Amino acid sequence: MGKKWWHDKVAYQIYPKSFLDTNGDGIGDLRGIISKLDYLKKLGIDIIWLSPIYKSPFVDQGYDIADYYAIAEEFGTMEEFDELLAEAKKRDMHIIMDLVINHCSDKHEWFQKALADPDGAFADYFYFRKGKNGNPPSNYRSYFGGSCWEKVPGMDKYYFHMFAKEQPDLNWENPKLRQELYKMINWWLEKGLSGFRIDAIINIKKDLNFPDFAPDGKDGLASCWKMVESVDGVGELLEDLKKSTFEKYDAFTVGEVFNMKPDELPEFIGETGHFSTIFDFSAHTLTDGEHGWYDAPKLEFAKWRAAIIQAQLETQKYGFKANIIENHDEPRGASRFLPSYAQTPDGIKMLGTISLLLRGIPFIYQGQEIGMRNAKWNSMEEFDDISTKDQYHTAREAGLSDQEALEVCSRMSRDNARTPMQWTSGENGGFTKGTPWLKVNPLFKDVNVEAQEQDTDSVLNYYRKLVALRKSDELKEVFTYGEFLPEYENVDGVMAFYRKDESKCILVAANFGNDAATIKLKSEIEKVWLSNRIDGTVDCEKDSLNLRSCEVVVLELENH
Numbered sequence: 001m002g003k004k005w006w007h008d009k010v011a012y013q014i015y016p017k018s019f020l021d022t023n024g025d026g027i028g029d030l031r032g033i034i035s036k037l038d039y040l041k042k043l044g045i046d047i048i049w050l051s052p053i054y055k056s057p058f059v060d061q062g063y064d065i066a067d068y069y070a071i072a073e074e075f076g077t078m079e080e081f082d083e084l085l086a087e088a089k090k091r092d093m094h095i096i097m098d099l100v101i102n103h104c105s106d107k108h109e110w111f112q113k114a115l116a117d118p119d120g121a122f123a124d125y126f127y128f129r130k131g132k133n134g135n136p137p138s139n140y141r142s143y144f145g146g147s148c149w150e151k152v153p154g155m156d157k158y159y160f161h162m163f164a165k166e167q168p169d170l171n172w173e174n175p176k177l178r179q180e181l182y183k184m185i186n187w188w189l190e191k192g193l194s195g196f197r198i199d200a201i202i203n204i205k206k207d208l209n210f211p212d213f214a215p216d217g218k219d220g221l222a223s224c225w226k227m228v229e230s231v232d233g234v235g236e237l238l239e240d241l242k243k244s245t246f247e248k249y250d251a252f253t254v255g256e257v258f259n260m261k262p263d264e265l266p267e268f269i270g271e272t273g274h275f276s277t278i279f280d281f282s283a284h285t286l287t288d289g290e291h292g293w294y295d296a297p298k299l300e301f302a303k304w305r306a307a308i309i310q311a312q313l314e315t316q317k318y319g320f321k322a323n324i325i326e327n328h329d330e331p332r333g334a335s336r337f338l339p340s341y342a343q344t345p346d347g348i349k350m351l352g353t354i355s356l357l358l359r360g361i362p363f364i365y366q367g368q369e370i371g372m373r374n375a376k377w378n379s380m381e382e383f384d385d386i387s388t389k390d391q392y393h394t395a396r397e398a399g400l401s402d403q404e405a406l407e408v409c410s411r412m413s414r415d416n417a418r419t420p421m422q423w424t425s426g427e428n429g430g431f432t433k434g435t436p437w438l439k440v441n442p443l444f445k446d447v448n449v450e451a452q453e454q455d456t457d458s459v460l461n462y463y464r465k466l467v468a469l470r471k472s473d474e475l476k477e478v479f480t481y482g483e484f485l486p487e488y489e490n491v492d493g494v495m496a497f498y499r500k501d502e503s504k505c506i507l508v509a510a511n512f513g514n515d516a517a518t519i520k521l522k523s524e525i526e527k528v529w530l531s532n533r534i535d536g537t538v539d540c541e542k543d544s545l546n547l548r549s550c551e552v553v554v555l556e557l558e559n560h
């Protein structure tokens with residue numbers, strides 16, 4: 001496998017709106033990000049992914065872009081963005097941006113022009129279709145609820161949107177549209193951007209017949225995902241995109257791709273794949289409900305372990321996945337993947353160790369490094385997220401009580417990840433001197449950066465050690481390119497694997513169970529690299545390693 005500049009990097013996702021506000025308007029900004037670059041450097045971060053910072057009406061928090069060439073006023077100016085790029089470069093860090101090109105905002109001038117003349121040239125940048133017997137052209141449900149088709153006032157024409165109606169889908173079959181997008185992407189890369197996280201990209205290929213599917217919900221509609229799953233040819237579009245843009249700049253690209261079939265992996269992330277990498281969502285999709293959040297199955301440890309192991313084994317044959325615990329669309333990992341007895345600093349360190357030492361490119365989501373958890377939500381009014389509101393509605397329609405639906409949203413809401421970053425124990429967790437746009441998680445008094453800086457044993461200081469270990473001269477090679485080999489899969493509650501190459505054999509072992517567990521080591525311990533015990537020791541007698549509940553160890557073993 002040829003080496004690439006990004007193979008051994010550690011990435012961090014910033015959700016700008018919630019990171020740090022410096023002018024008191026309650027909204028995080030570019031100045032805030034610039035002022036925390038040293039904090040990120042100290043954590044060992046090489047690549048920073050910024051969720052969208054483009055001009056937007058923020059119907060879907062910036063994932064509805066009104067101008068791809070402008071910075072949202074709420075966040076700052078293009079000069080500040082250039083400063084951020086330069087300051088990151090000084091620190092040998094890379095910036096990647098979110099690339100949202102399946103759709104744009106209905107306020108984008110292309111769409112405004114299309115609406116003004118639904119038979120004109122700009123209409124062909126989107127999907128405008130005639131209705132079918134007074135109904136929308138097909139029976140698809142959008143990801144945020146309701147039909148995928150929105151009627152153009154005063155005509156028997158509809159436009160297509162897979163997300164909110166304010167996010168019309170772009171017509172990728174139109175070469176002119178593609179050229180416009182490529183021009184824009186290259187413009188950013190010319191500026192010095194190192195790459196992109198590419199939003200919802202698997203949705204760009206449509207079945208132009210828009211066939212109906214069997215309804216799958218109380219609303220009588222069928223998920224538009226069915227069309228995405230059944231249509232072929234996205235690969236050609238993705239190749240054209242790559243060849244016209246990323247490839248020329250050796251850019252790092254991470255695709256947001258769901259439900260990848262294993263036999264498609266080489267096409268997507270092989271040496272000449274469409275993307276550098278794609279996210280591994282295999283643990284996250286385990287709790288996808290059939291009809292939404294309300295019927296989400298409970299997470300089972302054994303299934304979680306099996307899903308990650310399977311993804312690792314499949315992926316290493318072809319390339320790398322980007323490993324995450326959480327992101328801005330998911331509840332906090334500490335609340336989701338850890339049983340309640342493990343939602344402690346030790347449990348959080350254990351989960352982080354597994355995620356960061358898997359084979360792949362680790363992404364840390366803001367606040368994960370201090371162990372931020374889901375917030376307690378007292379009423380639906382406290383939420384902002386468009387998807388959460390839809391899911392509440394769906395749950396109520398399915399017969400859940402108001403209280404039950406609120407609980408569902410509290411557990412699964414995207415806003416759990418979007419509450420402001422907790423910097424201090426002071427007012428608003430140090431996020432803003434004004435009124436935060438979304439409430440601060442009341443846990444901030446206990447969980448914040450300032451307090452954790454003082455405590456050598458904090459989650460933050462542990463994360464620093466963990467990232468440093470992954471990138472250390474001694475272990476960088478094995479953690480980057482070493483094989484992943486699962487072990488002790490038959491031991492209840494234990495998640496363990498080797499990272500192995502010719503010269504090193506590292507065992508990472510964690511006990512997620514509530515009881516102690518014992519495993520038999522296959523060879524002698526050469527060195528204890530890391531443990532989440534305060535004194536950094538391990539409890540090992542001969543070849544029997546005892547793991548307390550929530551203990552994790554990273555051991556170098558004699559090669560076997």
Ligand code: TEU
Nearest residue numbers: 060063064100143163199200328329387
């Ligand atoms: O998400 C795409 C996506 O399909 C899901 O993550 C979806 O948004 C979620 O399950 C709904 O609850 C991307 C972005 O990450 C997300 O923030 C945007 O809302 C979405 O695209 C539209 O741009």
Ligand code: CA
Nearest residue numbers: 021023027029
């Ligand atoms: Ca601000």
